[in-house]
Amino acid sequence: MRILSGIQPTGKLHLGNYFGMMRPVLELQDEGEAFIFIANYHALTTVSDPEALRNNTWDVALDFLACGLDPERVAFYRQSDVPEVTELTWLLSTLTPMGLLERCHSYKDKTARGMTASHGLFSYPVLMAADILSVQSDLVPVGRDQKQHIEVTRDLAIKFNNQYGPVFKIPEASIREASAVVPGVDGQKMSKSYNNTIEIFGSAKEAKKTIMRIVTDSKSLEEVKDPDTCNVFALYKLLATPEEQATLAERYRAGGMGYGEAKKALAETFNAHFAPLREKREALANDTDYVEDVLREGARRARREAAETLSRARQAAGLAWS
Ligand code: ADP
Numbered sequence: 001m002r003i004l005s006g007i008q009p010t011g012k013l014h015l016g017n018y019f020g021m022m023r024p025v026l027e028l029q030d031e032g033e034a035f036i037f038i039a040n041y042h043a044l045t046t047v048s049d050p051e052a053l054r055n056n057t058w059d060v061a062l063d064f065l066a067c068g069l070d071p072e073r074v075a076f077y078r079q080s081d082v083p084e085v086t087e088l089t090w091l092l093s094t095l096t097p098m099g100l101l102e103r104c105h106s107y108k109d110k111t112a113r114g115m116t117a118s119h120g121l122f123s124y125p126v127l128m129a130a131d132i133l134s135v136q137s138d139l140v141p142v143g144r145d146q147k148q149h150i151e152v153t154r155d156l157a158i159k160f161n162n163q164y165g166p167v168f169k170i171p172e173a174s175i176r177e178a179s180a181v182v183p184g185v186d187g188q189k190m191s192k193s194y195n196n197t198i199e200i201f202g203s204a205k206e207a208k209k210t211i212m213r214i215v216t217d218s219k220s221l222e223e224v225k226d227p228d229t230c231n232v233f234a235l236y237k238l239l240a241t242p243e244e245q246a247t248l249a250e251r252y253r254a255g256g257m258g259y260g261e262a263k264k265a266l267a268e269t270f271n272a273h274f275a276p277l278r279e280k281r282e283a284l285a286n287d288t289d290y291v292e293d294v295l296r297e298g299a300r301r302a303r304r305e306a307a308e309t310l311s312r313a314r315q316a317a318g319l320a321w322s
């Protein structure tokens with residue numbers, strides 16, 4: 001089985017990215033042949049400062065390796081080191097109905113928030129389809145917000161295969177329901193664009209400060225509280241053991257515990273979980289050559305697959321002469 005996922009280098013890794021996409025994909029690295037990449041071509045649709053793009057790309061590389069990506073098993077690469085995906089994007093885009101892209105929520109959200117409606121932003125899902133189809137991935141672990149893009153990918157693969165013959169595997173999204181939408185400190189979906197994130201690799205102090213800002217209802221200390229509707233508890237559930245969760249849930253239901261205390265428990269669990277990863281990340285940051293080697297080797301493996309797929313697609317579409 002082939003597994004592929006990517007993340008845009010557009011800011012600091014947060015708890016939503018970690019549980020929505022990173023953990024699920026890292027858990028799958030043992031199950032098959034995994035490809036994980038840093039979507040820097042995609043990031044160009046929103047990041048126009050070259051220095052920022054370079055730094056963010058490097059940050060994502062360190063984040064993944066610190067969180068346990070095993071480069072022996074996974075092809076880990078920068079999207080722009082596999083230029084075959086851009087050619088495949090063109091082949092796919094000639095079959096892409098405008099209406100399919102016009103319906104994509106992500107594009108509509110981004111333009112509604114004031115982003116310029118560039119052609120790149122509009123055709124973003126076609127590039128994403130090329131990422132996935134170029135390595136013939138079976139499974140694509142993502143958070144729920146990306147589901148529609150995987151459906152576009154499936155549509156395009158089916159269309160291409162119908163028109164030119166069976167070139168592409170039809171991939172499936174893999175969405176972990178328990179963490180499909182991780183809430184941010186304001187209770188909306190956690191997202192860089194909503195400024196409501198809890199960063200994984202900030203300091204322990206910053207994380208605690210952010211956690212103490214999580215919005216709750218205004219119940220007094222004595223009142224009985226409902227863990228199932230509380231943002232603090234929703235995040236605690238992702239990090240704590242089942243026993244720890246049961247203990248805190250009981251305290252919510254018994255009354256006599258304020259939200260401040262629940263937030264402190266969350267901050268402690270959060271920092272205990274991420275402290276060893278922070279240390280690992282610092283060590284990796286001093287080993288530039290190692291990280292660069294990992295990315296180059298990953299690109300070599302991904303390119304081999306992408307070149308093979310592209311050659312079949314070119315042949316099928318009448319773009320090869322021998
Ligand atoms: P952001 O919304 O912060 O810009 P991205 O769009 O870069 O995050 O998302 C990168 C990956 O993380 C995607 O697979 C996405 O589905 C996942 N993800 C992002 N935010 C969340 C969240 N709040 N809950 C679950 N998954 C998320």
Ligand code: TRP
Nearest residue numbers: 004005006007008039042128131
């Ligand atoms: N669009 C994805 C996001 O914003 C990133 C991405 C690009 C991706 N290409 C992909 C994810 C292919 C999965 C598969 O999170």
